[in-house]
Amino acid sequence: MDIWEQLYTAAKPLYHPEEVNAFIYAHNVVCALQSKSGAIYTGFCIEGLCGTLNLCAERVALLNMYTTSGETEVQRIIAFRDAAPTGMGGMPCGVCRETLMEFSANNAQTEIMVDYAQRKTVTLGEIFPNWWGSVKTGEVRGE
Numbered sequence: 001m002d003i004w005e006q007l008y009t010a011a012k013p014l015y016h017p018e019e020v021n022a023f024i025y026a027h028n029v030v031c032a033l034q035s036k037s038g039a040i041y042t043g044f045c046i047e048g049l050c051g052t053l054n055l056c057a058e059r060v061a062l063l064n065m066y067t068t069s070g071e072t073e074v075q076r077i078i079a080f081r082d083a084a085p086t087g088m089g090g091m092p093c094g095v096c097r098e099t100l101m102e103f104s105a106n107n108a109q110t111e112i113m114v115d116y117a118q119r120k121t122v123t124l125g126e127i128f129p130n131w132w133g134s135v136k137t138g139e140v141r142g143e
């Protein structure tokens with residue numbers, strides 16, 4: 001079982017879309033990531049009726065990593081709905097891209113699963129170039 005299968009297997013059981021109550025809908029997108037230390041963390045999306053609460057699975061997994069371990073760097077990440085991503089199905093949204101970069105500019109090297117069957121990945125730096133924070137940190141990585 002390669003690391004991507006380990007990540008997929010870790011996230012898959014979290015997929016069971018449900019209305020938590022009249023305001024919260026959750027578990028309809030799931031995610032697993034591998035931190036710099038090699039540990040695996042998972043998350044699932046949590047959506048609130050008013051919209052401002054919405055948390056993507058990627059950010060929940062990232063916050064799970066950070067609150068559990070204090071780590072800020074992510075080696076690789078996979079997100080999907082009912083099945084592993086194909087095509088560009090696993091791409092993180094802009095807020096998640098920004099959050100990953102703000103936790104560490106080194107996350108420009110984070111591998112993002114694009115096509116699970118083909119094991120095709122892209123780096124965060126490739127899909128989120130010229131990050132504004134590079135000016136602040138003095139570092140431009142992943143380019």
Ligand SMILES: [Zn+2]
Binds near residue numbers: 056059095
């Ligand atoms: Zn997102």
